[in-house]
Amino acid sequence: MKLLRVDTLDEAMEKLLRAAVMLPLNxxxxxxxxxxxxxxxxxxxxxxxxPGFRRSTVDGYAVLAQDTQGAAEALPVLLRVVEEVDAGQVPKHRLQSGQCAYVPTGGMIPEGADAMVMIEYCEPFGTGQIAVGQPVSPGRDVVPVGxxxxxxxxxxxxxxxxxxxxxxxxxxxxxxxxxxxAPFRVTVLSTGDELVEPGEPLGPGQMRDINSGVLKTLARQYGCDVIHTELIKDDREQLSRTIYSAMRGSDLVLLSGGSSQGNRDFTAEVIDQLAKPGVFTHGLALKPGKPTILGYDESSRTILAGLPGHPAAAMLVFVLLFGRILKQLRGEKPPVCMKAQMECNVPGAPGRETCQLVQLLPGGDGYLARPVFGKSGLITTLTEADGFTMIPVNREGLHTGERVCVWPI
Amino acid sequence: MKLLRVDTLDEAMEKLLRAAVMLPLNxxxxxxxxxxxxxxxxxxxxxxxxPGFRRSTVDGYAVLAQDTQGAAEALPVLLRVVEEVDAGQVPKHRLQSGQCAYVPTGGMIPEGADAMVMIEYCEPFGTGQIAVGQPVSPGRDVVPVGxxxxxxxxxxxxxxxxxxxxxxxxxxxxxxxxxxxAPFRVTVLSTGDELVEPGEPLGPGQMRDINSGVLKTLARQYGCDVIHTELIKDDREQLSRTIYSAMRGSDLVLLSGGSSQGNRDFTAEVIDQLAKPGVFTHGLALKPGKPTILGYDESSRTILAGLPGHPAAAMLVFVLLFGRILKQLRGEKPPVCMKAQMECNVPGAPGRETCQLVQLLPGGDGYLARPVFGKSGLITTLTEADGFTMIPVNREGLHTGERVCVWPI
Incomplete structure (x- = not known):
């Protein structure tokens, strides 16, 4: 067993981004x-x-604003109605001082007019006249061109x-x-002799492959096209052949499972054999997520990732690494997190950054974050969680009431 | 023009929910x-x-925990290795005191064993024996059945x-x-003589119909199936015929446009004519969103909504009313908002609740909410916004630094 230094999340992100910028961005x-x-x-x-024309934002009369100066309910200004402009129609008249035209919401304001008076402030007054009971300033209720x-x-x-x-x-x-x-093309491979397809009967000692379904869903949510998924036995030859063929058509090959040390070693070896320059991250100083392998092949322009076999760990590592990198590659705004206060103390892992699952509850001065605990192999820790927060490597933990960032998952 | 009392958002929500619980929930x-x-x-x-079997969460040796009592690096306990359990295989032996078995991560723990010792704490010792340098307690690194x-x-x-x-x-x-x-079935109708399809050439005074595209997208995001969209001229007969036929196959008929008072009146009249009991909300005390009409037809079990013609208003009213109601009908958790602090003062509308668009910026003790201003007819006020916050009717406005809830849009 080789002793290899693991990367911090930041180190791995930096290396991954350096490789990922080489991916074709179609x-x-x-x-x-x-x-x-x-x-x-x-x-x-x-x-x-x-709009391509001066548009009214109200039902009312288009006027010359200066005509309405001094208008009041007790002393209205009288204006002659020269036309009613229908929606979608061009006014026939250019308004002169003393004139007005009815214009509905969204309608075109006649030349000469520079403001609208809402119909609420206009009263019919004799034949073809209205009384305006309120002064308006130029531009009132008019959307200018452009x-x-x-x-x-x-x-x-x-x-x-x-x-x-x-x-x-x-x-x-x-x-x-x-x-x-264009979506990134992704292949999702699950490895493990103990795994069976979710629809198949389960023998003793066997487990259903759930990482394929979870990673496929996540990859799609992050704008990827999952072109192939496959369940592979712990067979070095088969793994090697499948990865090789996946590299030709994929931007990203996600492997998961093979959580045991032996499997991790041979996943890393196969990646190193097939890809040049090969593996650049041999593990993450992250809990959960330690058994993460990252590599790159320059000639086929493929990122290869060996994710942890534990579903919660595989999911969190995908979100932390690829969720962020894929958005960054496309120049998207960084995501926003939910601010919350810790409901109780929660310890970090010594020497590692910790990704702590939490529930969000109303409380504090907004939301409280309640830790969800459970072994990293349990999928139900994830179904109970609304998101996660990070405990930095240099912190013993988070304390009750501390303000944290919660990233939804 | 009839004088009708407008509803507060809460009143409208309550009435809408009473009608909506009658919708078929397939x-x-x-x-x-x-x-x-x-x-x-x-x-x-x-x-x-x-899991259906006791599963190991680590690579290591399954042991009887009591055998490891007192073990230390300087004084290891020697155990005989009786087998190596492969992933997906059933152990052949029941462990006795003094025995152990290698089990990989995810592997099945033999009968008799009650804990795992990580491989890091085990050393091969002579033929078929290991030296365990750490005591473990029962259940350590074991996932129990279920x-x-x-x-x-x-x-x-x-x-x-x-x-x-x-x-x-x-x-x-x-x-x-x-x-x-099953998704709710929705018909989206845009009305207005001034509207043309987005792909068609624009004449003077005309505007492109954008509410259909916006409402279709939103409805889908809230789990609806948009079965029909149509652009209708301001023609009472055509509107009546189209609504009538839409009611037969839709749970929800969304009308938009017709922002002018005349159009609003005839939309309400047509709904009242076709639907029994008909219109129950004749306007909202909400800015923007005042010209909102809500109705219900009992026999076809259809909600009918006349949304404002202004795109920003139509979108916000849809999100506020239907976004929440549709989730509630399906028993979903209420959505969570983003907590932020106002970057500056912002006034409310007198006598109305105000839906204020905002951008979220890092700052304060988390995020700052910066108001996005603009006439409600402008779609770009929405493209610049990350979300909205509500200003209650009894408040003059929000003040700088005030903590608010921002709902993403």
Whole structure:
């Protein structure tokens, strides 16, 4: 057994990022309406001003603001109604002093007018006239041309994750197709003689492979396309062949299982044999997550990761390392965490950073974080958790009431 | 124009919930691996204990804990190795005092043994013997039968949103299909003579319909199936026919646009004509969101909502009302908000609750909330925002440094 120095999470992140920037970052064109959750691969420029005309934000009368000076309920100003502008129509008249035109919400404001008076402040007065009971200043309730989106300017930046509102902005500008980053292609391999497919009957001593399903789901959530999953026996030849063929078509090969020292050793050896420069991280100073192996192959441009076999550990390491790196590669905003206060003391692991699962409960001056304890092999510790918080390596633990960052999982 | 009292958000929520509990809450069976984001429609019980055998969490030797009493590095206890248990295999021997067996991580612990000694604390000693240099207590590094999931017990409750870890738990128990709530069926209708489809050329005075795309995206994010979208002119007959046919197949009909008073009036009239008991909310004391109409038809079991035409208002009202109600109907946990401190003072609207868009920035003792201002018709106020916070009706506004809840959008 070789004695190898393990990396801190930061060291591993730095090495992983150095390798990951070599991954092909492809772009694809997709329909805007189907783009939710995707990340813009380029700045978006509107060809035109939005709105393209001066638009009213209220139902009321378009006026020359100066005509309304001094207007009051007791002393209204009388204006002649020259037209009623329908939604989607172009006004026929240019307003002169003393004139007004009815414009509905969203309607186009006639030339000459520079403000709207809400209908609530207007009274019909004789034939074709209204009485305005309130003064308005220029620009009141008018959206100027280009106020929402300026033609020719970047209104959404590369790296933006598309939400419902970005879809709205894009459609407003008539942009019905957009460039987004193509998903990274991922292969998920589970290894272990003791593992069977979840749908198969379980013999004594056997366990169902759950890491494939968990890692596939997570990888998809982080914008990856899982092109292949496979359950492999602890057979060096088969593992080697499968990894080799996976490297040709994948940006990322995730291996999990093989938690025993023997398996870890041969996973690292196989990666080193197939990939150049090979393994760069031989373990993490992280609890849970110590048996994590990271490597890179330059010629096929593939990241290879041996994740812990314990489901909770595999999931947390994926989120901590790949969740962050994948977002960083696409230039996304760093994620925000939930602030909470520890409900009780919780110890850290000596010499290692600790990833502590927690539940979030209302309390304190916002939320309390209640630790979820359990052996790292137990999947139910994760189903009970809302997220996790990190205990730094140089801390004995977290104390009751301490303010912490909780990352949702 | 009828004078109708508007509802507070709470009043509208209460009425909406009373109507919404009448909606059919159907269940469907889907593959566990594809269930992320769905909500369990029933409690999940495992047929078996997980693990089904006593499992080791480390590489090492299974022992009788009492044999190791008093063991120390300087005075190790010698144990005879009777076998090496392979992963996935059943041990052949029942251990007697003085015996041990090698068991890898995840392996089955032989009968008779009650603890594991990590390999780091064991040294080979002559032929077929090891020297144990550390005492262990009973149960050390052993996962008991059923420790993760107890057979016959509910391990995931109805109303749980399925995340990666729930998929893991289900697969661990061999449950490869699960009952989830069927999506609500939603029709999204945009009305307005000024609106054109986003892909079509824009004439003067015209605007692109963006609410359909935004509401469709949101509805899907909240677990709905958008079965139809349509852009309708301001034509009472066409609106009436379209709503009538939408009611037959939809749980929820979302209308938007028609922001002008005339349009709002006829939307409400059409809903009242087609639906019994009809409109129950004639406006919200909410900024933005005042021109919101809510109604219900008992015989077709359809909720009808006339949302504001302004995109930001339509989106916020959808999230506030339907985002919460839909989760509540399925018994989901209430969402958690982000705690932040106001970066500056922000005024509320007199007599109305205010939904204030904000950006989240690092600062204060966690995050600062910076208000995003803009007319409610502007979609870019939403693309700049990370979320929103509520200003209660009885408050003049929020003050700098005040701790607020920010709901992500």
């Amino acid at each position: 772009t694809q064109q997709i329909r805007t309406e189907e783009a939710v959750g995707r990340v813009l691969a380029g700045d978006i420029v509107s060809a035109e001003d939005i 106020d929402d989106i300026r033609g020719g300017s970047v209104f959404l930046k590369k790296g933006t994750e598309v939400r419902a509102q970005e879809i709205g902005g894009l459609l407003a500008a008539g942009i019905i197709e957009i460039p987004v980053f | 269940t469907q069976q889907i593959r566990t691996e594809e269930a992320v984001g769905r909500v369990l429609a029933g409690d999940i019980v495992s047929a078996e204990d997980i 420790d993760d999931i107890r057979g016959g017990s509910v391990f995931l409750k109805k109303g749980t949103e399925v995340r990666a870890q729930e998929i893991g738990g289900l697969l661990a128990a061999g449950i490869i299909e699960i009952p989830v709530f």
